[in-house]
Amino acid sequence: MIRRRQALTAWLFLTPAVLFFVLLFFLPIGNQLMTGLYDADGVFAGLSNFSRAFRDPEVLHSFLITLAYAAGTLVVGTAVGLGLAVILNQSLRGRTLFRSVLLIPYLTSVSIIGLLWRNILDPQVGILNRLLEAVGLPGQTWLSTHPLATIVGITVWSGAGYTMVLFLAGLQGIPGLYYEAARIDGAGPWRRFFAITLPLLAPTTVFVSIIGLIGTLQQFALPYIVTGGGPGNATSLYAHRLFIVAFNDNDFGYASALSLLLLIVVLILSLVQLRIGDRADA
Amino acid sequence: MRERLFPGDRVAAYVVLVVLGLVTVLPLLYMIVLALQSDGEVQSGDPVLWPDHLQWQNFSRLFEAAPFGRFFVNSFVMAGAITVSHLIFDPLVGYVFAKLDFPGKRIAFVAVLSTLMVPFFVRMLPIYSIFASLGWIDSYQGLIVPFLMDAYGIFLMRQFIRPLPDELIEAARVDGAGEFRIYLRVILPQCKPALAVLGLFTFVFQWNEFLWPLIATSRTEMRTLPIGLTLFNQEYFTQWNLTAAGALILFVPTAIFFVITQRFLVAGIALSGLK
Numbered sequence: 144m145i146r147r148r149q150a151l152t153a154w155l156f157l158t159p160a161v162l163f164f165v166l167l168f169f170l171p172i173g174n175q176l177m178t179g180l181y182d183a184d185g186v187f188a189g190l191s192n193f194s195r196a197f198r199d200p201e202v203l204h205s206f207l208i209t210l211a212y213a214a215g216t217l218v219v220g221t222a223v224g225l226g227l228a229v230i231l232n233q234s235l236r237g238r239t240l241f242r243s244v245l246l247i248p249y250l251t252s253v254s255i256i257g258l259l260w261r262n263i264l265d266p267q268v269g270i271l272n273r274l275l276e277a278v279g280l281p282g283q284t285w286l287s288t289h290p291l292a293t294i295v296g297i298t299v300w301s302g303a304g305y306t307m308v309l310f311l312a313g314l315q316g317i318p319g320l321y322y323e324a325a326r327i328d329g330a331g332p333w334r335r336f337f338a339i340t341l342p343l344l345a346p347t348t349v350f351v352s353i354i355g356l357i358g359t360l361q362q363f364a365l366p367y368i369v370t371g372g373g374p375g376n377a378t379s380l381y382a383h384r385l386f387i388v389a390f391n392d393n394d395f396g397y398a399s400a401l402s403l404l405l406l407i408v409v410l411i412l413s414l415v416q417l418r419i420g421d422r423a424d425a
Numbered sequence: 426m427r428e429r430l431f432p433g434d435r436v437a438a439y440v441v442l443v444v445l446g447l448v449t450v451l452p453l454l455y456m457i458v459l460a461l462q463s464d465g466e467v468q469s470g471d472p473v474l475w476p477d478h479l480q481w482q483n484f485s486r487l488f489e490a491a492p493f494g495r496f497f498v499n500s501f502v503m504a505g506a507i508t509v510s511h512l513i514f515d516p517l518v519g520y521v522f523a524k525l526d527f528p529g530k531r532i533a534f535v536a537v538l539s540t541l542m543v544p545f546f547v548r549m550l551p552i553y554s555i556f557a558s559l560g561w562i563d564s565y566q567g568l569i570v571p572f573l574m575d576a577y578g579i580f581l582m583r584q585f586i587r588p589l590p591d592e593l594i595e596a597a598r599v600d601g602a603g604e605f606r607i608y609l610r611v612i613l614p615q616c617k618p619a620l621a622v623l624g625l626f627t628f629v630f631q632w633n634e635f636l637w638p639l640i641a642t643s644r645t646e647m648r649t650l651p652i653g654l655t656l657f658n659q660e661y662f663t664q665w666n667l668t669a670a671g672a673l674i675l676f677v678p679t680a681i682f683f684v685i686t687q688r689f690l691v692a693g694i695a696l697s698g699l700k
Contacts, residue, residue, distance in 0.1 A: 150527035152604040157533065161516045163573055168540045171551035178551065227445065230438045241442050243683070243690045245449055250679045252633040254651035255672045257660050259456055262665050269474040270455065300448070308694050332434075359543050364635040368655055384548060390640070395550055402546045413542040 169277040178399040185396075192400035202401065204376065205384035208291060212380060215295040216302070217352055222352070223299060224306025229340065231307065232314045242311075246304035253301075257368030260297050261286070286370055290377045294366050297360070306351055313347030314340070346419065353416040357409050381405065405418075429452055456676070459669035460484075467666045483670045490661065493671060495646050496653035503568045503638070503649055504631040504678075511627045514574040519582025520612055524594060541576045545636065553640055565646040568638055571611045572631060578623050585619040586612060622693045629682050 154161075182188040196202050231242055248256060264285040268374035270284030285293045317340065325335050349393050363382035366372060372379035372387075379387075385405070459467065460483055462476040487493055503633075553562075553572055556673060561567035589612065597607045638649040648656065654671045661667055671687050 148527065148604075149525055153521050153525040153527035153530070156517055156521045156525075159514055160537070160574060160579075161533075163514075164537060164540060167552065167571055167573075168543060169536075170549040171555075172543065174551040174554075175547055199442075215582070224443075230441060233434075233438065235435070235438060235442075237690070239688060243445055243687050244446050246690060246694070247453065247683060248449060249680070250629055250633075250682060251453070252651050252675050252679070253635050254633075254655050255456070255675055258655065258668055258672060261454055262459065262669070263452060263455065267470050268468060268472065268665065273472055303445075304449075305694070308691055311691065357544075361546060382546060389550055395554065395688060398550055402544070402550060405544055407548045409544050410542055 165416075175403060176401045178396055179403050181396040182394075188396065192397050193404070195397065196401055196404060201376070201379075202381075202384055205379055205381045208378070209360060209362075209381040212291055212295060212298075213356055215292065216298045216359050217355050219295065220299045220302055220306055221348065221351060221353060223303045225310050225344075225348075227303060227307040228310030228314055229336070230411065232311060242307070245307060248301040249305045250305075251301070253364040254368060256297065256301050257365055260300075261369050264293065287374055290370055290374060294369060294378055297365060297369065298362070301365075302355075306355070309351050309354070310344065310347060313344050313350075317343045349419050350416065353412050357412055360405065360408060452640055452674075456669050459665055460673050462492075462666045464666065465662060468663055480666065483666050484674075487667045487670045487674075491653065491657050492646055493657075493674065496650045497674065499565075499647060500632055500650040504568045504628050506565070507572045507631045508624055508628045510569070510573045510647060511515075511575070511578050512624050515578030515623060516582040516586070516613060516616055516620065518574065518579045519584075519606065520586050520608055521694075522579070523583045523586040524589075524591070524612075535571065537576050537579055549637070549640065556641065561641075563642050563644045567641045568647075568649070571637060572634075572666055578627065581623060582619060585616060589615055610615055623683055625686060626693070629678055632678050645689065 180187060182192070197422055202212050227245060227252050231238055236243075253332060265268050265284050266272060266282065266284050266287075271285075283289070319341075322335055325339060330338065360378055361382055363386060366378040366380055367383060367386075370378045372383050379400075382405075385398055385401045388401060458476065459475060461481065462473060462483075463478065463480050466473050466476055518537070522530070548571070556567045556570075557563055561570075593611050594607055596640045597611050602610070613685055633651060634649075635651050638693075639652050642648050642652065645653075645656075650671075654668065657671060658668045683690070
């Protein structure tokens with residue numbers, strides 16, 4: 144009797160959530176599966192939208208540069224975030240302030256970040272080249288000569304603080320006892336870092352990498368604002384390509400197929416992460 | 426005892442931190458300098474660090490050049506409504522999963538959590554098509570409805586409510602309190618710190634949201650601030666001073682958020698594991 148009342152209460156309280164997740168998550172995803180099977184004229188096309196993606200040079204290009212963007216962001220971002228976390232895990236004066244200041248870009252609108260850096264990097268009116276010239280270094284045409292690397296740089300700048308927070312949580316799980324024992328055995332700081340910190344942080348590093356990978360594979364706004372995908376299509380990442388197919392070419396069937404391919408990749412990455420997480424818990 | 430890096434490492438640590446701290450903050454401070462320059466200074470090709478005369482009128486010029494007041498209101502309505510909705514539904518659903526027993530609970534919970542894995546791109550196109558046929562493009566409901574609640578917030582609230590003692594609920598039941606009353610009077614008042622974190626983060630992230638408002642609006646007067654500013658910059662691309670003034674307005678909630686949360690910001694993010 145009480146159990147039945149509780150079940151009734153539970154489902155009553157859940158009703159808005161059930162409606163929301165069915166109508167705005169599960170039905171759209173199902174709809175996406177259907178739409179992916181039709182061509183631009185609404186004619187049933189089977190799996191041709193999917194096979195088309197693998198032969199479309201523009202999609203393949205966008206996929207490859209997205210991988211390069213993801214790899215660059217992952218390597219540099221993880222190194223910077225880990226370094227900051229190790230430094231800020233010590234008891235330093237002003238630690239809290241440094242930690243939170245480094246997080247400001249993470250809370251800042253991508254419009255501000257994109258537009259601000261476009262101005263700073265501008266070869267004519269930007270301040271960065273003037274600063275470089277002032278110390279005797281040559282100015283660069285950042286966004287025309289190294290567009291993708293520059294986008295990676297801006298991404299790392301805006302995400303380093305968040306990566307740092309994730310690593311800080313991981314560092315707090317390492318018992319201080321290990322370090323003391325290593326010190327008594329005469330292990331130096333680098334030795335302690337490579338023999339204790341790095342191996343024990345492995346689960347955190349995997350977690351940070353996969354979270355980062357899932358995020359960068361979906362990156363849209365930053366290159367859209369900074370370069371508009373250019374020059375040419377040098378920074379037209381996968382998500383930007385998808386956007387163009389959907390809203391410039393108005394080919395929703397093909398865009399749906401592209402979004403489902405993205406979903407498959409993200410699902411695989413998420414499941415890998417869940418499995419590794421389970422193993423770490425066991 | 427905390428791990429120390431090197432003997433005498435303090436100086437090295439501070440040098441790294443100060444340099445990276447400046448690299449983080451200086452571009453944002455430069456935005457203020459940029460916003461107060463004259464057109465001549467900003468276009469001269471010789472960037473100035475301190476304008477001759479602080480051009481406060483850049484802000485009023487901005488509001489004359491484009492409907493930034495309207496953009497601000499649109500952003501505020503969108504982020505505000507979504508935040509209120511999260512504060513209503515996330516704890517309610519979190520409470521059900523934390524404290525109630527019912528058939529189908531496991532499946533329902535897994536279903537909610539599985540939505541964390543879905544890229545926005547996957548639901549964006551069908552939602553756009555449906556909203557277009559409902560006439561919801563260029564409307565507030567169109568901006569708001571896709572984000573009424575989410576699995577992050579629900580999970581955060583569930584984790585917070587789970588350790589609360591069951592005896593509180595049992596006692597209220599024995600006293601004959603209705604189920605909703607128990608939630609409202611017994612559980613919710615205990616959740617204030619978690620609700621504060623949830624509300625602040627939801628507001629700032631929705632205020633900054635870019636992709637959906639870009640797609641869900643086409644009329645200038647329905648644009649939100651991040652979109653309005655980006656489009657403004659495309660049109661007035663030489664007037665970086667005005668763009669920077671607009672960026673400062675867009676930055677206001679982040680600044681307020683930062684001041685409020687500075688001391689528990691890191692703990693808050695680690696706790697919620699947001700995005």
